[in-house]
Amino acid sequence: TLNGGTIKDAAENNATLTLSSPGAAGSLGANKDIVIDTTAPTISSGTVAANNTYIDVAFSEGVYNTNGGSGAAEASDFNLIFTQNGGNASDASISSVTNTSGGALSGGESTIRCVLSISGIPSGVETIEVVPQGSAIYDAAGNAAEATETTTAKTLNDQLxxxxxxxxxxxxxxxxxxxxxxxxxxxxxxxxxxxxxxxxxxxxxxxxxxxxxxxxxxxxxx
Incomplete structure (x- = not known):
């Protein structure tokens, strides 16, 4: 409210303070397409390289590591769950992240390549699963990917x-x-x-x- 004050133009004419009803002729909503994005990014797939050197994590849209629509994703933004299943490899982790060409991320990529560090030679029964850390991966509108998003368990390829x-x-x-x-x-x-x-x-x-x-x-x- 203006507390009794007025808004005037240069000719001292008072401004009309009554806004048009939303959707009515002359309203902002009737003249502009306004879309409020409240949909968080999701993981759509995960693909393990034939030589187990990386897993490509595909999102539903471009992602960033800040809620302001900027910043490239980092390895610490992800969590990798390793399950041995009686296999020869004993552990795995994400050592770095790149784009799908192996170059540095700039932010806004929809597919993140998570480079893997594996202890031991996989025997084809071990699995890995990539999930986002809580409040770490965002879309351009600032919606955070849920920590429950997952690539699902992916089996490492047999190299033993x-x-x-x-x-x-x-x-x-x-x-x-x-x-x-x-x-x-x-x-x-x-x-x-x-x-x-x-x-x-x-x-x-x-x-x-x-x-x-x-x-x-x-x-x-x-």
Whole structure:
């Protein structure tokens, strides 16, 4: 209110103080499209790189790390949840964030690349999940992403090489003589299961030489 005062123009004419009803002819709402954004940004997807070096976190709109629509997202704005699930890797964290080209963020990106630091070699059963920290990620209107937003659990890709278990029957040979022994090479994945059929195994020894040999391949089911 003006407490009895008036608003005048340069010619001393009093201004009309009665505003038009919202939506009526001449009102601001009738002449301008006014949209108030109250929708917080959400996470729409998460994609893990084939070599497990990063996870791309896609948002529903461009995001910032201040509620004023400015500032680039930082690694500390995110939380990574790692679940081992009996796998070989023991932990994972976000070491940095970039744009999808690997460059520095400037603010307003809708996809953030979270670069991963992983302890141990993933065996394909471990999972990671990225969520925003509370009041850390905002859209241009200042709406904060909820800390309950998530990429959902994403499985890391298997990078652990298979192991070879060698057995021999008999397990000794005659010194300076000739013996016959059956050597079995079993190639197993990280769970102890045979790998796909047809895997070649190169066997070498410094304990003697092969006078002759017969190779038999056994399928994973046999």
């Amino acid at each position: 090489a298979p192991t070879i278990v060698l057995t021999a029957n008999p397990d000794s040979i005659i010194a300076d003589g000739t013996s016959t022994s059956t050597i079995t090479a079993k190639v197993e994945d990280q769970n102890g299961d045979p790998v796909a059929n047809g895997t070649d195994v190169l066997f070498e020894t410094d304990q003697g030489t092969f006078a002759s040999s017969t190779v038999t391949k056994q399928t994973s089911g046999g």
